[in-house]
Amino acid sequence: MKKVTMADVAKLANVSKSTVSQYLNKRYEYMSEETRKRIAQAIEELGYQPNVIARSLKQKTTATIGVIVFNMLHMLTTQVLHAIEEECQKRGFQVIVCNSGDDPEKEKKYVDMLLAKQVDGLIVFPTGKNEEVYRRLVEERFPLVFVDRMVPGVEADSVLLDNAGAAEMAVQYFASYGYERIAIVTPPLVPYNVPRMERFEGFRAAMEKRGFEVGDQNVIAAEPAALPGELKKRFMESERPNALFAINDLTLMGVLRFVKETGIRMPDELAIINIDDVPFADIYTPALTTIAQPTFAMGKKAAERVFEQMDSNHADSPRVFRFSPALVERTWIKRGNGKEGRRNDEDS
Amino acid sequence: MKKVTMADVAKLANVSKSTVSQYLNKRYEYMSEETRKRIAQAIEELGYQPNVIARSLKQKTTATIGVIVFNMLHMLTTQVLHAIEEECQKRGFQVIVCNSGDDPEKEKKYVDMLLAKQVDGLIVFPTGKNEEVYRRLVEERFPLVFVDRMVPGVEADSVLLDNAGAAEMAVQYFASYGYERIAIVTPPLVPYNVPRMERFEGFRAAMEKRGFEVGDQNVIAAEPAALPGELKKRFMESERPNALFAINDLTLMGVLRFVKETGIRMPDELAIINIDDVPFADIYTPALTTIAQPTFAMGKKAAERVFEQMDSNHADSPRVFRFSPALVERTWIKRGNGKEGRRNDEDS
DNA sequence: TTGTAAGCGTTATCAA
DNA sequence: TTGATAACGCTTACAA
Numbered sequence: 001m002k003k004v005t006m007a008d009v010a011k012l013a014n015v016s017k018s019t020v021s022q023y024l025n026k027r028y029e030y031m032s033e034e035t036r037k038r039i040a041q042a043i044e045e046l047g048y049q050p051n052v053i054a055r056s057l058k059q060k061t062t063a064t065i066g067v068i069v070f071n072m073l074h075m076l077t078t079q080v081l082h083a084i085e086e087e088c089q090k091r092g093f094q095v096i097v098c099n100s101g102d103d104p105e106k107e108k109k110y111v112d113m114l115l116a117k118q119v120d121g122l123i124v125f126p127t128g129k130n131e132e133v134y135r136r137l138v139e140e141r142f143p144l145v146f147v148d149r150m151v152p153g154v155e156a157d158s159v160l161l162d163n164a165g166a167a168e169m170a171v172q173y174f175a176s177y178g179y180e181r182i183a184i185v186t187p188p189l190v191p192y193n194v195p196r197m198e199r200f201e202g203f204r205a206a207m208e209k210r211g212f213e214v215g216d217q218n219v220i221a222a223e224p225a226a227l228p229g230e231l232k233k234r235f236m237e238s239e240r241p242n243a244l245f246a247i248n249d250l251t252l253m254g255v256l257r258f259v260k261e262t263g264i265r266m267p268d269e270l271a272i273i274n275i276d277d278v279p280f281a282d283i284y285t286p287a288l289t290t291i292a293q294p295t296f297a298m299g300k301k302a303a304e305r306v307f308e309q310m311d312s313n314h315a316d317s318p319r320v321f322r323f324s325p326a327l328v329e330r331t332w333i334k335r336g337n338g339k340e341g342r343r344n345d346e347d348s
Numbered sequence: 349m350k351k352v353t354m355a356d357v358a359k360l361a362n363v364s365k366s367t368v369s370q371y372l373n374k375r376y377e378y379m380s381e382e383t384r385k386r387i388a389q390a391i392e393e394l395g396y397q398p399n400v401i402a403r404s405l406k407q408k409t410t411a412t413i414g415v416i417v418f419n420m421l422h423m424l425t426t427q428v429l430h431a432i433e434e435e436c437q438k439r440g441f442q443v444i445v446c447n448s449g450d451d452p453e454k455e456k457k458y459v460d461m462l463l464a465k466q467v468d469g470l471i472v473f474p475t476g477k478n479e480e481v482y483r484r485l486v487e488e489r490f491p492l493v494f495v496d497r498m499v500p501g502v503e504a505d506s507v508l509l510d511n512a513g514a515a516e517m518a519v520q521y522f523a524s525y526g527y528e529r530i531a532i533v534t535p536p537l538v539p540y541n542v543p544r545m546e547r548f549e550g551f552r553a554a555m556e557k558r559g560f561e562v563g564d565q566n567v568i569a570a571e572p573a574a575l576p577g578e579l580k581k582r583f584m585e586s587e588r589p590n591a592l593f594a595i596n597d598l599t600l601m602g603v604l605r606f607v608k609e610t611g612i613r614m615p616d617e618l619a620i621i622n623i624d625d626v627p628f629a630d631i632y633t634p635a636l637t638t639i640a641q642p643t644f645a646m647g648k649k650a651a652e653r654v655f656e657q658m659d660s661n662h663a664d665s666p667r668v669f670r671f672s673p674a675l676v677e678r679t680w681i682k683r684g685n686g687k688e689g690r691r692n693d694e695d696s
Numbered sequence: 697t698t699g700t701a702a703g704c705g706t707t708a709t710c711a712a
Numbered sequence: 713t714t715g716a717t718a719a720c721g722c723t724t725a726c727a728a
Contacts, residue, residue: 007705016714017705022714030713030714049460050706051405052466055707057399057401057721057722058705058706060720085447086447096444097445099433106437118400260631280626280632282608364699364700378697402720406724408704
């Protein structure tokens with residue numbers, strides 16, 4: 001089937017392989033109108049398709065980048081991937097997608113496979129636990145960009161949310177409406193999960209700045225599945241929170257499950273905000289105010305950075321790109337007491 | 349950096365390239381313990397990584413498959429992709445993902461690029477409009493599987509939902525609870541969109557089988573963005589529907605927006621069902637009953653089929669794999685009148 | 697048990 | 713303007 005090669009074209013057009021190659025690379029300058037035509041025709045006739053693998057071998061570049069993510073099913077991932085793909089498309093690049101499932105072993109294996117496949121660059125949503133692997137890449141000046149998380153100890157370009165800013169935004173939002181019993185809801189706090197820690201520390205800072213305490217009573221950390229139960233426990237205690245800051249969409253689901261199971265009234269008894277925009281935010285009742293990550297911009301930037309690294313050998317020092325979250329306010333809460341609220345139906 | 353090649357290893361180990369090659373391909377049989385050790389050491393010492401591009405050129409196989417989707421952001425896509433990736437991982441394959449954005453031109457370009465990159469197979473969520481392109485591939489016996497949609501006129505393996513069955517399931521669900529004023533909500537019905545048409549025809553058949561009429565009054569077809577408006581119009585008329593069948597998640601969003609804007613009560617005044625499982629189904633009030641596609645099984649099957657096609661040259665005739673949807677019942681509706689309902693809080 | 701050499705389909709260098 | 717010819721890094725007969 002696809003066994004027609006450049007040699008076949010050359011033979012049919014009565015020229016040499018090199019001439020065909022010239023033609024394919026659009027170096028028409030020293031080519032007669034005549035031969036150009038003949039080659040074009042031969043290609044057409046044989047249905048010739050160049051083999052870019054052969055080209056890659058020679059040129060040491062594959063026009064392919066590898067993307068390793070820790071959770072393909074996550075919406076953030078999907079959206080960032082989409083932006084990356086789009087950016088690559090513009091440059092004629094393609095994307096190999098690998099899902100590490102947050103398993104460092106797999107992540108490492110993927111890095112090796114992608115390098116063996118001679119990808120020209122790597123964008124990684126890292127598990128955070130393969131310091132050595134990435135450090136070697138950085139040393140070798142291999143184009144590498146981290147997204148969403150970073151790898152402690154590795155100095156590479158990173159595209160991240162301004163996590164502290166997002167936490168501040170959440171607290172500020174609640175505070176401006178008079179809420180004071182604000183709690184953070186998060187998966188277990190583990191040191192290697194950079195964004196999680198940053199959001200937590202940002203929360204603490206934002207709270208303390210306003211004279212609110214942060215302690216066991218307003219830090220609810222548990223696996224998403226255990227959250228509803230954990231929240232119920234907390235809400236049995238006196239002085240229960242009246243505002244919850246869910247640090248991502250998964251924990252938001254836990255919170256909403258809790259809300260549904262207990263029938264607690266929103267926003268009268270409880271106000272909620274979360275990081276990550278969710279597709280049902282505006283059809284939920286009450287509409288949910290969220291702190292959206294600029295996923296598209298982040299993906300675009302990540303791709304741009306790999307390309308810039310590919311194009312320049314004078315390896316400028318790695319930079320961390322912080323993206324500002326956007327408050328998407330969908331529910332109006334009556335300012336001043338944090339008790340009453342009403343739906344805003346005027347949003348699109 | 350990565351310029352260490354097999355020749356380097358060979359030199360350092362004092363053997364020939366072929367021996368190193370044998371070693372790498374684990375053909376130890378006729379190799380002395382001694383040389384094996386030396387090669388292993390040399391590899392280690394040099395940090396040698398084989399270049400699979402070179403291997404591919406020789407072997408005419410890249411251990412890569414291409415996946416072209418029409419909408420990367422769609423949840424179905426994400427989940428199927430995930431399953432494909434997982435299946436490929438097991439076989440040591442990798443996946444190049446391309447997003448056509450439902451643009452046939454782009455789709456065609458991607459097919460060409462992927463073939464040029466010598467992928468070993470192709471899984472496509474087709475736009476439905478590149479008959480020639482795919483027909484050629486089928487003729488050439490190139491491993492190809494369609495997912496979600498088919499391309500009219502192309503006889504290739506296809507992995508699809510049993511769309512008619514899903515529609516029947518929806519109507520049966522409503523009918524069993526006594527609803528009779530059932531309407532279908534769908535994007536505009538265009539002939540090249542196979543699943544959409546199948547769902548619609550399935551709906552018609554299911555309705556007529558039960559003696560319900562299908563006509564303008566209970567077919568609501570509009571672009572998702574226009575749906576809320578369209579629905580409002582329909583609900584001004586007398587004999588308005590009391591049950592809506594949304595044929596996918598996007599139209600469901602339109603319906604829910606309409607519900608929210610008008611304040612119509614669910615499930616008292618209106619029952620809803622839709623195809624595609626949505627992440628918020630059980631935190632929504634009332635919990636949403638959905639008809640889920642077995643996305644994981646579908647992705648797995650798609651991958652398996654490409655592999656089977658790759659492994660066998662006796663090209664068995666193309667098959668269409670229909671996957672049964674699953675009714676995920678989350679709301680109990682009091683049987684018998686279709687007017688009353690109550691939330692079911694007992695689901696997990 | 698290991699080495700030699702040809703080839704995979706391109707590109708690149710240098711002559712012609 | 714075009715054509716030989718040698719790479720690119722690996723696999724694979726076939727020899728040794």
